[in-house]
Amino acid sequence: MDNVFINDSDDEFEDENPEDRNLWRLAKRYIRNWENPIEFFEDIPFRKRYRFSKRAVIEILLPLVNAQLRRLDNRGLPISPLMQLLVTLRFYATSSFQIVNGDLRGFSQATVSRIIVRVSRIIASHLSxxxxxxxxxxxxxxxxxxxxxxxxxxxxxxxxxxxxxxxxxxxxxxxxxxxxxxxxxxxxxxxxxxxxxxxxxxxxxxxxxxxxxxxxxxxxxxxxxxxxxxxxxxxxxxxxxxxxxxxxxxxxxxxxxxxxxxxxxxxxxxxxxxxxxxxxxxxxxxxxxxxxxxxxxxxxxxxxxxxxxxxxxxxxxxxxxxxxxxxxxxxxxxxxxxxxxxxxxx
Incomplete structure (x- = not known):
């Protein structure tokens, strides 16, 4: 016998309030809400990990890459230009495995690899x-x-x-x-x-x-x-x-x-x-x-x-x-x- 869906309620499904349906819909999980290293570390520990001071990162390095890394929308939860820059600097400063570098920020190894290539190309384009x-x-x-x-x-x-x-x-x-x-x-x-x-x-x-x-x-x-x-x-x-x-x-x-x-x-x-x-x-x-x-x-x-x-x-x-x-x-x-x-x- 085929399964039959029986609606015992007096109200039709189509008449439900869309706002009520949002109440039982699972909230999207944002897995990239990790602490910001700029705020988390003091000046000296930050420089040991990223080889640049906070001021140098914000005022000198970020403007160098920001225009080409910035996304106009939030589709797909993009990683901010600042975080991409810091991931790349951390790799330069440690030469650690990319999967380890990604675990520190909650990114996959493939994501870290793409970030390093992308940011490195932008910086290297200023060679001349x-x-x-x-x-x-x-x-x-x-x-x-x-x-x-x-x-x-x-x-x-x-x-x-x-x-x-x-x-x-x-x-x-x-x-x-x-x-x-x-x-x-x-x-x-x-x-x-x-x-x-x-x-x-x-x-x-x-x-x-x-x-x-x-x-x-x-x-x-x-x-x-x-x-x-x-x-x-x-x-x-x-x-x-x-x-x-x-x-x-x-x-x-x-x-x-x-x-x-x-x-x-x-x-x-x-x-x-x-x-x-x-x-x-x-x-x-x-x-x-x-x-x-x-x-x-x-x-x-x-x-x-x-x-x-x-x-x-x-x-x-x-x-x-x-x-x-x-x-x-x-x-x-x-x-x-x-x-x-x-x-x-x-």
């Missing part, structure tokens, strides 16, 4: 604004500040590579695509140029040879000198140390070179200390890792430009690797270097 050789006035300022370190003239930057651990991409890239990033440092440990596209198996000098920075020097669009270790080819605009100094002038040159070039190693330590995800490694896919590295580079320069201070509670020992092979022993670059030593260090 915050990472460049600036104006002629800025380069002149860099020369003066570098000269104050060890009396080494005409220096506008120091160049070197650093390793950033990444997840094994697998397939044909497993062995070759180990990580290496080419970076040029300014006198305030800011990043002036960065190349992220080469695998770690690529030699430092090859990365520089294929960079746009070398083209600008070769075309005469940049004036000044870069300092590099012996893994790079000596050029008129890129000076390397003397491998076997024989004269007092060469010893003085090497001493000044080492004292000045150490600033790029300090940059790597400061950068990775501020964003430990670069030190402990990235477990994201290759394209996302590149975006994250660029985004943290932008944030690092932003900290220096806005004088936001450094994170000092953790110390990472960035290994200093001295390459001892000079790739251009008899080239014109060495002739220029010898003349430079005679002119400035004799």
């Amino acid at each position: 604004e915050y990472i460049n050789f600036f104006t002629e006035e800025k380069r002149r300022s860099n020369k003066n500040k570098f000269y104050e370190i060890a009396n080494f003239p005409s220096i506008i930057g120091c160049i070197d590579c650093t390793h950033i651990r990444i997840a094994n991409p697998g397939r044909n890239y497993g062995e070759v695509f180990r990580n290496r990033k080419d970076v040029v440092s300014g006198s305030q440990r800011e990043i002036l140029d960065i190349v992220v596209r080469h695998p770690g198996s690529t030699h430092d000098a090859v990365i520089f040879d294929r960079s746009g920075l070398r083209c600008r020097f070769d075309l005469g669009r940049l004036d000044g000198i870069l300092l590099a270790d012996s893994g790079y080819a000596c050029r008129s605009y890129l000076l390397t140390p003397v491998l076997r100094p024989e004269t007092d002038a060469e010893v003085r040159y090497n001493t000044a070179h080492k004292k000045t070039r150490i600033i790029v190693e300090q940059l790597f330590g400061c950068w990775k200390r501020r964003f430990p995800c670069l030190y402990y490694g990235l477990r994201t896919k290759l394209s996302t890792s590149v975006v994250i590295i660029c985004a943290t580079a932008v944030l690092h320069n932003m900290c220096i430009k806005c004088n936001l201070g450094e994170v000092i509670e953790e110390v990472f020992n960035e290994p200093i690797i001295e390459n001892i092979v000079n790739r251009e022993q008899d080239g014109i670059g060495l002739v220029h270097r010898n003349a430079f030593i005679l002119r400035h260090f004799s």
Whole structure:
């Protein structure tokens, strides 16, 4: 026998008051009512967890991403731009698993992954604004500040590579695509140029040879000198140390070179200390890792430009690797270097 619905009431179902029906309807559960870290943490604990002060997050970082993250309606209970920014900063500051990062805020791992990619792309899109050789006035300022370190003239930057651990991409890239990033440092440990596209198996000098920075020097669009270790080819605009100094002038040159070039190693330590995800490694896919590295580079320069201070509670020992092979022993670059030593260090 088929089930038959019998309405014993005098009133028809269609005549019910819609407001009465809302009384027995289950209320929607809002699972994202977690505490706001801006209100929950004091200033110092907040900065330890997010690497920026509350004021910097609200006044500097949030306007950078707010326009592209803001939703015009509340459909689907969207995560606020502020919370997306904080989730991404927390990932940069801890390099924890995304599922753990999500559990702290009540988000799924997939949601955290999408947030990190989305926010990192927005921040990395400002790369040309915050990472460049600036104006002629800025380069002149860099020369003066570098000269104050060890009396080494005409220096506008120091160049070197650093390793950033990444997840094994697998397939044909497993062995070759180990990580290496080419970076040029300014006198305030800011990043002036960065190349992220080469695998770690690529030699430092090859990365520089294929960079746009070398083209600008070769075309005469940049004036000044870069300092590099012996893994790079000596050029008129890129000076390397003397491998076997024989004269007092060469010893003085090497001493000044080492004292000045150490600033790029300090940059790597400061950068990775501020964003430990670069030190402990990235477990994201290759394209996302590149975006994250660029985004943290932008944030690092932003900290220096806005004088936001450094994170000092953790110390990472960035290994200093001295390459001892000079790739251009008899080239014109060495002739220029010898003349430079005679002119400035004799």
